[in-house]
Amino acid sequence: MITRFAPSPTGPLHLGHAYSALLAHDMARAAGGTFLLRIEDIDQSRSRTAWEDQIYDDLRWLGVTWDGPVMRQSDRLDIYRRTLNQMWWDGLLYACRCNRKDIQEAASAPQEGAPMGPDGIVYPGTCRNSPEDRDHYPALPPADAALRLDMSTLPMGLFDDGAAGFTETGLNPRRIVVTPDALMRDVGDVVVSRRDMGTSYHLSVVLDDADQGVTHVVRGADLFDATQIHVCLQRVLGLPTPTYHHHDLIRDDAGKRLAKRDDARAIATYRAEGATPHDIRQMVGLPLAE
Ligand code: GLU
Numbered sequence: 522m523i524t525r526f527a528p529s530p531t532g533p534l535h536l537g538h539a540y541s542a543l544l545a546h547d548m549a550r551a552a553g554g555t556f557l558l559r560i561e562d563i564d565q566s567r568s569r570t571a572w573e574d575q576i577y578d579d580l581r582w583l584g585v586t587w588d589g590p591v592m593r594q595s596d597r598l599d600i601y602r603r604t605l606n607q608m609w610w611d612g613l614l615y616a617c618r619c620n621r622k623d624i625q626e627a628a629s630a631p632q633e634g635a636p637m638g639p640d641g642i643v644y645p646g647t648c649r650n651s652p653e654d655r656d657h658y659p660a661l662p663p664a665d666a667a668l669r670l671d672m673s674t675l676p677m678g679l680f681d682d683g684a685a686g687f688t689e690t691g692l693n694p695r696r697i698v699v700t701p702d703a704l705m706r707d708v709g710d711v712v713v714s715r716r717d718m719g720t721s722y723h724l725s726v727v728l729d730d731a732d733q734g735v736t737h738v739v740r741g742a743d744l745f746d747a748t749q750i751h752v753c754l755q756r757v758l759g760l761p762t763p764t765y766h767h768h769d770l771i772r773d774d775a776g777k778r779l780a781k782r783d784d785a786r787a788i789a790t791y792r793a794e795g796a797t798p799h800d801i802r803q804m805v806g807l808p809l810a811e
Pocket residue numbers: 527528529561726739740744
């Protein structure tokens with residue numbers, strides 16, 4: 522078993538992160554497996570090395586030890602770019618220059634709300650073009666546009682072996698089937714490269730989990746809806762699909778999920794107030810470490 526914790530260094534770790542890290546760590550340790558750490562810092566406008574350092578410090582304090590070197594997404598931009606180039610040459614992508622307002626206007630029929638997917642409004646396809654148009658594509662994808670995966674051109678048979686989907690072992694254990702129809706309807710042409718990043722959360726997480734050999738993805742239930750996108754990309758890229766374990770979210774006293782800016786729940790705040798790692802385990806309902 523190989524699990525991982527993949528925080529973004531855009532704020533302090535809070536109780537929800539501690540729960541996620543401890544759960545993935547304990548699962549790997551109990552199975553005699555491997556626990557890996559990955560820093561998801563593709564959003565350079567929000568990532569800070571000071572937050573990254575704080576993550577290492579908080580994890581060590583919690584008793585979370587990771588195996589091998591830390592993977593940092595900012596070191597892997599070339600890998601993401603090479604994959605995107607290949608997808609572009611395979612005719613799976615198109616360039617999109619719509620902004621949020623364009624999408625909103627094109628998507629909402631009068632009187633009714635636009636359908637929502639894991640990344641917001643399901644893209645109405647404004648910039649989509651035909652496979653013939655793609656014969657005239659420039660050799661490399663334009664750097665000044667987002668790149669979308671054209672769900673309607675997924676290779677025939679890609680999902681036909683009856684195994685497309687994922688096993689969910691977390692909150693509600695079951696087998697989730699992923700089909701092209703559901704992807705087209707519920708997700709739409711997902712952005713695989715943002716203009717400002719040269720990649721996207723979805724593409725990076727899929728490539729990284731595969732390169733790190735992750736067998737069990739442990740993460741919050743807020744990412745459950747994104748997992749069908751990840752399964753889709755794994756199929757497109759010929760990568761294995763791990764088992765997924767989406768855990769409950771830690772909420773504040775009012776029942777709201779914790780946000781990064783909720784400094785009151787930051788591990789650093791609890792530490793400063795004299796809490797012990799055992800206290801944190803108790804707060805998130807995990808068995809105490811021996
Ligand atoms: N970097 C993501 C976050 O901090 C987690 C991604 C994942 O676990 O797949 O929310």
